Amino acid sequence: MKEKEIKAIVSKMTLEQKAAYTTGKNGWQTKDYPEIGVKPMWMSDGPNGLRKQIDLANTVKSTAFPTACAVAASFNPELAFEEGQAIGEICQAENVQMILGPGVCIKRSPLCGRNFEYYSEDPFLAGKMGTGYVKGVHKAGVGVSLKHYLCNSQETRRMTSSSEVDERTLREIYLPAFEMVVKEAQPDTLMASYNKINGTYATANKYFMTDVLRNEWGYKGAVVSDWGATHDRVGAIKAGTDLTMECQDRTNNEIVEAVKNGTLDVKLLDKCCENVLALATKTLDAHKEGATFDYDKGHQIAKKIEEESIVLLKNDGVLPLKDNKKIAIIGDLAYEMKIGGGGSAAVQSTHVVSVVDALKDKKNVTCCHGYETLAVKVNPELKEEALKNAKEADVAVLFVGQYTVMESEGYDRWDMKLPAVQIDLIQAIKAVQPHLVIVIENGSPLEMPWIDLPEAVLDMYFGGEGAGEAIADVLFGKVNPSGHLPESFPLRLEDNPSYLSFVGEGDIVHYQEGVFVGYRYYETKKAKVLFPFGYGLSYTDFLYSDLKLSSKSFKAGDEIKASVKVKNVGKREGKALVQLYVGVGFNDTDFLRPVRELKGFEKVNLKPGEEKEVEFTLNKRSFACYDVKAKDWKVAGGDYQIQIGKDAHEIVLSAPLHVINEDIPGAREKVTYGTVICDIEKIPEAHPFIDKAIAIMGQVVEKMGLGGDKKTREAMMDIMPKKNTGIEVQILSTLVMLTQGAIKPEEWDEFIKMLNNRK
Numbered sequence: 001m002k003e004k005e006i007k008a009i010v011s012k013m014t015l016e017q018k019a020a021y022t023t024g025k026n027g028w029q030t031k032d033y034p035e036i037g038v039k040p041m042w043m044s045d046g047p048n049g050l051r052k053q054i055d056l057a058n059t060v061k062s063t064a065f066p067t068a069c070a071v072a073a074s075f076n077p078e079l080a081f082e083e084g085q086a087i088g089e090i091c092q093a094e095n096v097q098m099i100l101g102p103g104v105c106i107k108r109s110p111l112c113g114r115n116f117e118y119y120s121e122d123p124f125l126a127g128k129m130g131t132g133y134v135k136g137v138h139k140a141g142v143g144v145s146l147k148h149y150l151c152n153s154q155e156t157r158r159m160t161s162s163s164e165v166d167e168r169t170l171r172e173i174y175l176p177a178f179e180m181v182v183k184e185a186q187p188d189t190l191m192a193s194y195n196k197i198n199g200t201y202a203t204a205n206k207y208f209m210t211d212v213l214r215n216e217w218g219y220k221g222a223v224v225s226d227w228g229a230t231h232d233r234v235g236a237i238k239a240g241t242d243l244t245m246e247c248q249d250r251t252n253n254e255i256v257e258a259v260k261n262g263t264l265d266v267k268l269l270d271k272c273c274e275n276v277l278a279l280a281t282k283t284l285d286a287h288k289e290g291a292t293f294d295y296d297k298g299h300q301i302a303k304k305i306e307e308e309s310i311v312l313l314k315n316d317g318v319l320p321l322k323d324n325k326k327i328a329i330i331g332d333l334a335y336e337m338k339i340g341g342g343g344s345a346a347v348q349s350t351h352v353v354s355v356v357d358a359l360k361d362k363k364n365v366t367c368c369h370g371y372e373t374l375a376v377k378v379n380p381e382l383k384e385e386a387l388k389n390a391k392e393a394d395v396a397v398l399f400v401g402q403y404t405v406m407e408s409e410g411y412d413r414w415d416m417k418l419p420a421v422q423i424d425l426i427q428a429i430k431a432v433q434p435h436l437v438i439v440i441e442n443g444s445p446l447e448m449p450w451i452d453l454p455e456a457v458l459d460m461y462f463g464g465e466g467a468g469e470a471i472a473d474v475l476f477g478k479v480n481p482s483g484h485l486p487e488s489f490p491l492r493l494e495d496n497p498s499y500l501s502f503v504g505e506g507d508i509v510h511y512q513e514g515v516f517v518g519y520r521y522y523e524t525k526k527a528k529v530l531f532p533f534g535y536g537l538s539y540t541d542f543l544y545s546d547l548k549l550s551s552k553s554f555k556a557g558d559e560i561k562a563s564v565k566v567k568n569v570g571k572r573e574g575k576a577l578v579q580l581y582v583g584v585g586f587n588d589t590d591f592l593r594p595v596r597e598l599k600g601f602e603k604v605n606l607k608p609g610e611e612k613e614v615e616f617t618l619n620k621r622s623f624a625c626y627d628v629k630a631k632d633w634k635v636a637g638g639d640y641q642i643q644i645g646k647d648a649h650e651i652v653l654s655a656p657l658h659v660i661n662e663d664i665p666g667a668r669e670k671v672t673y674g675t676v677i678c679d680i681e682k683i684p685e686a687h688p689f690i691d692k693a694i695a696i697m698g699q700v701v702e703k704m705g706l707g708g709d710k711k712t713r714e715a716m717m718d719i720m721p722k723k724n725t726g727i728e729v730q731i732l733s734t735l736v737m738l739t740q741g742a743i744k745p746e747e748w749d750e751f752i753k754m755l756n757n758r759k
Contacts, residue, residue: 003274010273015266019269022244022273023243023245028053029041038280046087048066049090049347050062062094062349064348066461070460071119072129073461079132081139084136088141091140096142097143098144103147106153108154109154109412111415111416113412115444121518122519122533123176124597124599127179130177130181131181131185134146138188141288150175159229161508164508164511167626173517188221189221192209194226201235203239209223210239213240223243237269242272242275310471310483312457313459314454315539317455318456321475328392329368331369332369332399339352339462355469358472370398395437398426398439415447416446416493417446418446426438437475438454439457440460445488447493482575495529497518519649520597524594534598539572547564547644548562549642554640561617563615567610568610571608573606573607578602584596584640584659623635638658638659639659676732
């Protein structure tokens, strides 16, 4: 339906109908007005499968795909696309027009209860994966709701807390994933989160819902509230929140009265109705009546994604397992695998295949429970059986991890530890069986004080309904693991940068770590972690070489290409993840910034001996920081490094790049005699005059004998730090004083005037 037709239908609505149309018909549908051709659209929970409610206690069965934390570990946006398309096809089969997902919130703390629903601590990775997912759902003709916009970083007091975040941190950490998905995929809706942002509820926050989202990014879709997130219907409409969910008909009269008394412009109400109607019309027109879905196909897609998402964290040579060895599979989580977290993302799977089911035909495998899920105390009989099986086997494989109740919507985790009964069993099995493999099922990082005990550790995250088959194939080498951690694993909870301010004081949560989230903090602080962001091992080895840049310098407005070769030097076929980071000293530019940031990645499949070249294109945003004064992105000049890493910590190749400072008028400080000389030196137009003045000053200093003889002065300069010493950090009046008689006062005045009036 064209915009003109949409407007015509809205013009036929009464004021009361318009007010009512900006909230749901019920928990899952938009309203319908058959007399003027308005039909209801159906929404349902996601994002790792369809969760369509039949009644309060039941939902339809669907394929349970790996959760976002697992999919992100694949570092493969194509798999996110494939997952999204399959979920869209399921929606078509179940007459659902919009899936509530994906979630691209940044993982600020390892404790957030919904971290399993989010992709990463890194906005670039989250944006790429989210874009792939959205494009996939759209390919199936179904709408999405990108969530939770914005700074929904915790579940504790999520409906009342205020995320207090400075503008630069918002722009560099919490907004970019949403921005990327909006600009590259135009999601049908964004979901306004429960929390406040700097004191204003997201649903009523015009700055983010309209000024940034629509006016800056060019967003064309609708904004829907999280379910129960709107506290002020009139304020939400003014801010640009088009649809309040779920049904809030009791407050419709507030909108009607606001229009009548002139406190709400009816044009704003009309625009909300038009956006909702455009959404409903678009998705309903794309509905395929009679569509079906092959759930066996869905299961295979889920398995395929999980195969590429499993992360090999440690391997002292015990993996892959051999068919001629006796293997003991131990753990309740091997029988009842945790395929996802709790809350609105909990999908009722069509068929879950556990690792015990997947290995039932292997005669060299025995299975036992070892512990009881949710048990606080050790079960002696189960433990005894586990130790017997482990002792009699050649290798013991113990499945451990978080239970669904530990990671869920509605509350945050209280620690990063495994349950005590599982830790007890790890220690006990190691005492009787030296060849121990640990397999973890989790939605977030874990502390691992026991990491030295096993010979191998695999992290499968919450891997969906095909997780059992996927991990079986990885364990026995049918699949070579290629997952990499989309988040840092700190040694201890206390080490993470948000520890002192998560979950805040009352309803106030200060994001005091600023832009130093996750690996940006650990790498800049040179803090040791258990496993760094981007970490992941393989059953083969890769060699990186021949890093080349298309230019030795870069300036805003340019593009620069970086190419690198990667070769499989092992004996197995495998997938290498090439990670490109832009690096610069923490305080070597105008901004205090992380020492490196991910700006490109690509996964390539390589046969033994095979070599491929990977190319990346970098642009202004690859180097820029957000300048709050200018309200714009700015490239700060300096000597950077283009780095290729196995992960965020292990950099294997590096190439220097000189970045030219970008002069943005809005970011300029007025030049005065009190301006620091090194700041003036950043202005190209200043160089001829300043160079002349410094040369004159040098002659004056030498004649005055300051600093001893020439040899002494040169020696001093060699041993002194190169930054924050010498004339460059003195104010301009110092240089004026040291050039008296050689440069006239009026010449200095003209120089300053020229700098302040430059174009």
